[in-house]
Amino acid sequence: MSNLHSPSSDSPAIDLNGVAKRFALDNGQHLEALRDIQLQVRDGEFVALLGPSGCGKSTVLRLAAALERPSQGTVSVYGRDPVELARSHRLGVAFQDHALLPWLDVAANIALPFKVAGLAVDENRIADLIKLIGLVGFERARPRQLSGGMRQRVAIARSLVLNPDVLLLDEPFGALDAVTRRHMNVELQRTWSEQRITTLLVTHSVEEALFLADRIVVMQGKPGRIARVVDVPFERPRHPDVMREALFHGMCDELTAALEPDH
Numbered sequence: 235m236s237n238l239h240s241p242s243s244d245s246p247a248i249d250l251n252g253v254a255k256r257f258a259l260d261n262g263q264h265l266e267a268l269r270d271i272q273l274q275v276r277d278g279e280f281v282a283l284l285g286p287s288g289c290g291k292s293t294v295l296r297l298a299a300a301l302e303r304p305s306q307g308t309v310s311v312y313g314r315d316p317v318e319l320a321r322s323h324r325l326g327v328a329f330q331d332h333a334l335l336p337w338l339d340v341a342a343n344i345a346l347p348f349k350v351a352g353l354a355v356d357e358n359r360i361a362d363l364i365k366l367i368g369l370v371g372f373e374r375a376r377p378r379q380l381s382g383g384m385r386q387r388v389a390i391a392r393s394l395v396l397n398p399d400v401l402l403l404d405e406p407f408g409a410l411d412a413v414t415r416r417h418m419n420v421e422l423q424r425t426w427s428e429q430r431i432t433t434l435l436v437t438h439s440v441e442e443a444l445f446l447a448d449r450i451v452v453m454q455g456k457p458g459r460i461a462r463v464v465d466v467p468f469e470r471p472r473h474p475d476v477m478r479e480a481l482f483h484g485m486c487d488e489l490t491a492a493l494e495p496d497h
Contacts, residue, residue: 245313246274247400247432248298253307254457255293266457267293271307273451273460280426280433282443282450286493290458291436292404298434299327299402311400319399323351326398326431330405332389334377340364341373344392351396363391366425383407383414387421394429401426401433408438419445420474427471440489444468445477452492462492 253271256264268290275281283291296302297309300316311319319325334343341360348355364370367387377385386406393401406422407415419442426433426446437443443450450464464485468476476482 245277247277247279247312248273248275248434249308249310249313250274250294250297250304251308251310253294253297253304253309255290255297255302256305269457269459271458271460275432275434278430278432280435280446280448282435282437282447283453284437284440284443284450284489284493285453285458285461286455287438289453289455291453293458294453295402295404295434295436298400299325323347323396324399326393326396326401328386328389328393328401328403328406330408332377332385334385334388334392336377339374339376340369340380340388343377343388344395347392347396353396356395359395359397363395366428367391367421381414382410383418386410386418390422390425394425394431398431401429401431403433403435405436405438407442415439415442416474416477422446423472440486440493441477444482444485444489445472445474450489452489464489 250271250273253268254266255268256266259265271294273294283294285291293302297304298311298316300320309316311325316325335346338346341364344360344363345355364373367390369384369387372380372384377388380388390403390406407418410418423446435443435446444466447466450466451460452462452464453459454461467481
Protein backbone atom coordinates (compact mmCIF):
# COMPACT_ATOMS: atom_id res chain seq x y z
CA MET A 235 0.00 0.00 0.00
CA SER A 236 1.66 3.18 -1.14
CA ASN A 237 1.43 6.38 0.84
CA LEU A 238 -0.36 9.43 -0.43
CA HIS A 239 1.56 12.46 -1.59
CA SER A 240 0.41 16.01 -1.23
CA PRO A 241 -0.48 17.69 -4.55
CA SER A 242 2.40 20.14 -4.13
CA SER A 243 5.06 21.00 -1.58
CA ASP A 244 2.87 23.91 -0.47
CA SER A 245 -0.20 21.76 0.21
CA PRO A 246 -0.62 20.71 3.85
CA ALA A 247 -0.97 17.07 4.84
CA ILE A 248 -3.50 17.97 7.55
CA ASP A 249 -5.60 21.10 7.10
CA LEU A 250 -8.12 22.49 9.59
CA ASN A 251 -9.61 25.65 8.11
CA GLY A 252 -11.87 27.86 10.24
CA VAL A 253 -12.94 24.88 12.34
CA ALA A 254 -15.41 25.14 15.19
CA LYS A 255 -16.88 22.27 17.18
CA ARG A 256 -19.94 22.39 19.41
CA PHE A 257 -21.38 19.52 21.44
CA ALA A 258 -25.05 19.28 22.41
CA LEU A 259 -25.64 18.93 26.16
CA ASP A 260 -28.50 17.08 27.86
CA ASN A 261 -30.05 20.37 29.03
CA GLY A 262 -30.50 21.58 25.46
CA GLN A 263 -27.50 23.90 25.62
CA HIS A 264 -24.33 23.61 23.51
CA LEU A 265 -20.73 23.41 24.64
CA GLU A 266 -18.34 25.26 22.34
CA ALA A 267 -15.25 23.05 22.36
CA LEU A 268 -13.32 24.72 19.52
CA ARG A 269 -13.47 28.13 17.86
CA ASP A 270 -11.83 29.26 14.61
CA ILE A 271 -9.05 26.68 14.49
CA GLN A 272 -6.57 27.30 11.66
CA LEU A 273 -3.98 24.53 11.62
CA GLN A 274 -1.85 23.14 8.81
CA VAL A 275 0.59 20.26 9.22
CA ARG A 276 3.12 19.73 6.43
CA ASP A 277 3.91 16.40 4.80
CA GLY A 278 6.34 14.49 7.01
CA GLU A 279 6.10 17.01 9.86
CA PHE A 280 5.73 16.15 13.55
CA VAL A 281 3.42 18.62 15.30
CA ALA A 282 2.53 18.53 19.01
CA LEU A 283 -0.70 19.98 20.40
CA LEU A 284 0.10 21.25 23.89
CA GLY A 285 -2.33 22.64 26.42
CA PRO A 286 -4.21 22.16 29.69
CA SER A 287 -7.06 19.68 30.13
CA GLY A 288 -10.26 20.80 28.46
CA CYS A 289 -8.64 23.05 25.86
CA GLY A 290 -9.80 20.96 22.89
CA LYS A 291 -6.53 19.20 21.96
CA SER A 292 -8.12 15.77 21.72
CA THR A 293 -11.09 17.17 19.80
CA VAL A 294 -8.69 18.51 17.14
CA LEU A 295 -7.09 15.08 16.86
CA ARG A 296 -10.47 13.34 16.73
CA LEU A 297 -11.51 15.63 13.87
CA ALA A 298 -8.39 14.62 11.93
CA ALA A 299 -9.09 10.97 12.74
CA ALA A 300 -12.69 11.20 11.43
CA LEU A 301 -14.00 10.35 14.90
CA GLU A 302 -15.78 13.73 15.04
CA ARG A 303 -17.17 16.07 12.39
CA PRO A 304 -16.70 19.85 12.54
CA SER A 305 -19.68 22.08 13.35
CA GLN A 306 -18.14 24.74 11.12
CA GLY A 307 -15.17 24.92 8.76
CA THR A 308 -13.41 22.12 6.93
CA VAL A 309 -10.98 19.32 7.82
CA SER A 310 -8.93 17.54 5.17
CA VAL A 311 -6.05 15.07 5.13
CA TYR A 312 -3.96 15.15 1.95
CA GLY A 313 -6.82 17.04 0.34
CA ARG A 314 -9.40 14.39 1.17
CA ASP A 315 -12.13 13.95 3.77
CA PRO A 316 -10.67 12.15 6.82
CA VAL A 317 -13.61 9.72 6.68
CA GLU A 318 -12.37 8.52 3.29
CA LEU A 319 -8.88 7.88 4.66
CA ALA A 320 -10.21 6.17 7.77
CA ARG A 321 -12.31 3.81 5.64
CA SER A 322 -9.28 2.94 3.54
CA HIS A 323 -7.19 2.40 6.70
CA ARG A 324 -4.74 5.20 5.88
CA LEU A 325 -4.82 6.76 9.38
CA GLY A 326 -2.80 5.28 12.23
CA VAL A 327 -4.20 6.12 15.66
CA ALA A 328 -2.95 5.37 19.19
CA PHE A 329 -4.52 6.53 22.45
CA GLN A 330 -3.51 6.62 26.11
CA ASP A 331 -5.44 3.38 26.58
CA HIS A 332 -3.42 0.94 24.49
CA ALA A 333 -6.61 -1.08 23.77
CA LEU A 334 -4.70 -4.30 23.08
CA LEU A 335 -6.83 -7.44 22.95
CA PRO A 336 -5.82 -9.45 26.05
CA TRP A 337 -6.32 -12.85 24.42
CA LEU A 338 -3.97 -12.05 21.51
CA ASP A 339 -0.19 -12.11 21.69
CA VAL A 340 2.06 -9.24 20.57
CA ALA A 341 2.33 -10.37 16.95
CA ALA A 342 -1.43 -10.98 16.65
CA ASN A 343 -2.29 -7.60 18.18
CA ILE A 344 -0.01 -5.86 15.68
CA ALA A 345 -1.53 -7.92 12.86
CA LEU A 346 -5.09 -6.94 13.78
CA PRO A 347 -5.41 -3.98 11.34
CA PHE A 348 -4.66 -6.33 8.42
CA LYS A 349 -7.62 -8.49 9.42
CA VAL A 350 -9.93 -5.51 10.05
CA ALA A 351 -9.04 -4.18 6.59
CA GLY A 352 -9.61 -7.58 4.99
CA LEU A 353 -5.98 -7.81 3.88
CA ALA A 354 -3.52 -10.69 3.94
CA VAL A 355 -1.28 -10.47 7.00
CA ASP A 356 2.25 -9.36 6.08
CA GLU A 357 4.41 -11.36 8.48
CA ASN A 358 7.57 -9.59 7.34
CA ARG A 359 6.05 -6.18 8.14
CA ILE A 360 5.07 -7.40 11.60
CA ALA A 361 8.55 -8.80 12.22
CA ASP A 362 10.14 -5.52 11.08
CA LEU A 363 7.94 -3.50 13.45
CA ILE A 364 8.62 -5.81 16.39
CA LYS A 365 12.31 -5.26 15.76
CA LEU A 366 11.76 -1.51 15.37
CA ILE A 367 10.03 -1.24 18.77
CA GLY A 368 12.61 -3.44 20.47
CA LEU A 369 10.36 -6.38 21.36
CA VAL A 370 12.11 -9.24 19.56
CA GLY A 371 11.58 -12.31 21.74
CA PHE A 372 8.17 -11.11 22.98
CA GLU A 373 6.19 -12.04 19.86
CA ARG A 374 4.10 -14.63 21.73
CA ALA A 375 3.66 -12.68 24.97
CA ARG A 376 0.16 -11.61 26.02
CA PRO A 377 -0.47 -8.00 27.10
CA ARG A 378 -0.69 -9.00 30.78
CA GLN A 379 2.88 -10.30 30.54
CA LEU A 380 4.20 -6.92 29.34
CA SER A 381 5.05 -3.71 31.19
CA GLY A 382 3.03 -0.56 30.54
CA GLY A 383 5.74 0.84 28.29
CA MET A 384 5.94 -2.38 26.28
CA ARG A 385 2.17 -2.40 25.78
CA GLN A 386 2.31 1.16 24.44
CA ARG A 387 5.09 0.17 22.04
CA VAL A 388 2.84 -2.60 20.72
CA ALA A 389 -0.01 -0.10 20.31
CA ILE A 390 2.23 2.24 18.31
CA ALA A 391 3.48 -0.64 16.15
CA ARG A 392 -0.14 -1.60 15.47
CA SER A 393 -0.87 1.99 14.40
CA LEU A 394 2.06 1.83 11.96
CA VAL A 395 1.52 -1.65 10.53
CA LEU A 396 -0.49 -0.60 7.43
CA ASN A 397 2.02 2.14 6.53
CA PRO A 398 -0.49 4.93 7.23
CA ASP A 399 -0.23 8.35 5.66
CA VAL A 400 -0.79 10.07 9.01
CA LEU A 401 -0.07 9.04 12.61
CA LEU A 402 -2.41 10.49 15.26
CA LEU A 403 -1.33 10.07 18.89
CA ASP A 404 -3.53 11.12 21.83
CA GLU A 405 -1.50 11.12 25.06
CA PRO A 406 -0.03 7.69 24.24
CA PHE A 407 2.31 7.79 27.26
CA GLY A 408 0.13 9.75 29.68
CA ALA A 409 -0.45 6.80 32.02
CA LEU A 410 3.23 5.88 32.36
CA ASP A 411 5.65 6.83 35.13
CA ALA A 412 8.13 9.62 34.38
CA VAL A 413 11.14 7.38 33.70
CA THR A 414 9.22 5.02 31.40
CA ARG A 415 7.61 7.98 29.64
CA ARG A 416 10.97 9.54 28.86
CA HIS A 417 12.24 6.22 27.54
CA MET A 418 9.15 5.93 25.34
CA ASN A 419 9.75 9.46 24.03
CA VAL A 420 13.21 8.36 22.93
CA GLU A 421 11.76 5.22 21.31
CA LEU A 422 9.07 7.18 19.48
CA GLN A 423 11.60 9.73 18.23
CA ARG A 424 13.75 6.89 16.88
CA THR A 425 10.76 5.16 15.28
CA TRP A 426 9.49 8.38 13.73
CA SER A 427 12.97 9.19 12.36
CA GLU A 428 12.94 5.90 10.45
CA GLN A 429 9.34 6.22 9.18
CA ARG A 430 8.98 10.04 8.78
CA ILE A 431 5.19 9.80 8.87
CA THR A 432 3.19 13.00 9.20
CA THR A 433 2.37 12.99 12.93
CA LEU A 434 0.01 14.90 15.21
CA LEU A 435 0.61 14.34 18.94
CA VAL A 436 -1.65 15.49 21.79
CA THR A 437 0.21 15.94 25.07
CA HIS A 438 0.15 17.75 28.42
CA SER A 439 3.93 17.44 28.73
CA VAL A 440 6.05 20.43 27.68
CA GLU A 441 9.23 18.30 27.70
CA GLU A 442 7.60 15.62 25.54
CA ALA A 443 6.43 18.19 23.00
CA LEU A 444 9.86 19.87 22.82
CA PHE A 445 11.74 16.61 22.45
CA LEU A 446 9.51 15.11 19.77
CA ALA A 447 8.01 17.88 17.65
CA ASP A 448 9.08 20.11 14.77
CA ARG A 449 6.42 22.63 15.84
CA ILE A 450 4.36 23.02 19.00
CA VAL A 451 0.81 24.38 18.83
CA VAL A 452 -0.12 25.86 22.21
CA MET A 453 -3.85 25.79 22.91
CA GLN A 454 -6.03 27.58 25.44
CA GLY A 455 -9.51 26.53 26.40
CA LYS A 456 -13.12 27.55 26.85
CA PRO A 457 -13.53 27.60 23.92
CA GLY A 458 -10.48 25.81 22.56
CA ARG A 459 -8.31 28.02 20.39
CA ILE A 460 -4.70 28.27 19.24
CA ALA A 461 -2.78 30.71 21.43
CA ARG A 462 0.61 30.47 19.71
CA VAL A 463 2.78 28.26 17.50
CA VAL A 464 6.43 27.61 18.39
CA ASP A 465 9.13 26.26 16.06
CA VAL A 466 11.40 23.74 17.79
CA PRO A 467 15.05 24.57 16.95
CA PHE A 468 16.76 21.30 17.91
CA GLU A 469 18.34 19.32 15.08
CA ARG A 470 17.40 15.73 14.33
CA PRO A 471 18.10 13.04 15.22
CA ARG A 472 17.68 14.16 18.85
CA HIS A 473 19.63 12.55 21.64
CA PRO A 474 18.17 12.61 25.17
CA ASP A 475 21.10 14.88 26.11
CA VAL A 476 19.24 17.73 24.37
CA MET A 477 16.93 17.79 27.40
CA ARG A 478 19.88 18.96 29.54
CA GLU A 479 20.64 21.99 27.37
CA ALA A 480 20.01 25.50 28.66
CA LEU A 481 17.94 26.35 25.57
CA PHE A 482 15.70 23.31 26.17
CA HIS A 483 15.10 24.35 29.79
CA GLY A 484 14.50 27.95 28.78
CA MET A 485 11.92 26.91 26.22
CA CYS A 486 10.28 24.61 28.78
CA ASP A 487 9.89 27.57 31.14
CA GLU A 488 8.55 29.78 28.34
CA LEU A 489 6.00 27.20 27.18
CA THR A 490 4.91 26.40 30.73
CA ALA A 491 4.24 30.12 31.26
CA ALA A 492 2.31 30.22 27.95
CA LEU A 493 -0.06 27.57 29.31
CA GLU A 494 -1.19 29.82 32.15
CA PRO A 495 -4.80 31.04 31.66
CA ASP A 496 -3.88 34.74 31.59
CA HIS A 497 -1.70 34.36 28.46
